[in-house]
Amino acid sequence: MTNLEPDLRTETVPGFGGADLAVHRMGSGRPVLLLHGLFSDANTNWMRFGHARRLADAGFEAIMPDLRAHGHSAKPHDPAAYPVDVLVRDLFALVEEIGLEEYDLVGFSLGSRTAARGVIAGLDPRRLVLSGMGLEGLAGWNRRAAFFLDAIDRFDEVKHGDPAFFAVSFMKTQKVDRVAARLLLRSVGDTTPEELAKITMPTLVLCGVDDRDNGSPEKLVEALPDARLAEIPGTHMSSVAESALGEELVRFLSA
Template sequence: MASFPTETHRFQSFDGVELAWTEMGPGNEGARPVVLIHGYFSTAEVNWIKYGHAAKLATKGLRVIMPDLRGHGQSAKPHDPASYPRDVLMQDGLALIAHLGLADYDLGGYSLGARTIVRMLANGAAPRRVVLAGMGLDGLTHTQGRGRYFHRVLTNLGSFERGTPEWLTEAFLKTTKGDPEALLRILDTFVDTPRDAIAAIAQPTLVVSGVEDFDNGQAHEVADLIPNGTYREIPGNHMSAVTRPELGDAIADFLAA
């Protein structure tokens, strides 16, 4: 696989909070842009670059744009509750699209990134194609389910028995050098998306999920609800599927078709 350099940029979102995004691609002006949004606790580097997914897209000639969500990675991590209004991640995503002047682009995300994309679609985003990975229907329509789990982890750090799901979640937090206070604030921003808004997604949409991933409900139900939805299973659970080469293969095949 060809090797592509990465370059990190920053901009001020709609409310002045500084956000970062990393780009990878062939470098030609005609490269088609795809915006990929990472999951909760993660970063663009961990979600998309580390395991080779972004490089597979760049090899297909795509300009890969990977923001770090507010409170994550290289983006600002304010602790002020005023910096975390409801649906702020959706607003940040739309602000990045506007900042880059993207008119013809694709949009993909994993877990919280997929949920953020659905919120963007419900609020006017108009990509040509969509990838929703690591997200089931319950995680879109009832966001507080997983939110309660993460709240418990973040408010009880250091207390979990080794090997438990909570312990593994905390271990992942440490690897990404996450800021617990900022990440707690992110939980306040979640907004449910009604089924009819999901059913209104008109774009060709790939829904891809680990065969053992039930953390956010059933992913195939999302694909069933979207008129032009396609469901694809890959090996793994919610934490391991993102490390599998099959994830990058599935996204690259879909977007390059």
């Protein structure tokens, strides 16, 4: 990753079981912890299209880990390194290690799933943003995971026109470690609609107007005690490139 931001700092902190997690930080002020999506990394989701810069300019500190098996973080091939909800365990370790107390929590896709399950497990951010997410993406994860496991299994066979083509293309672009990715996919826990009642802080469900990859954002809003919906242009893949994503984050987190 090329550092084109003069105030970007990168450090390594221990996650669950001591796994190295790369954490990128930009700006100063109230911390915002940003969790990227599957097969992506902090740079792709948060820095490349200016969202972290926009948050930093608005007076926040953007804290952006590369999740386990992604980016510059550890990609172990030992199945023991991927217990159920290992990303949530990493999240708890990260919050403790860097001493976060009053902070906001933002996720995109897999990051939203991790953020929601972290709150259900006891994290207490001031505000929460679940982007690229609908109800079925939380409550029906096993079906979603099966799609990506199939894409990994057929990686070298998938051609244009195959439903898995864009997933495989993105994995190639990101140089995904498929062994680590497969282990990680099997570790992600499912979420029941009843568990969502534990997410009581103000929550923004932020979704591309043409993004229903993870189900219905409207149903997710209905299932949460204190949530509202904001839509921005784009599909699941293209919405992260929209400046509106960063603008909506700043608007909601500045309230």
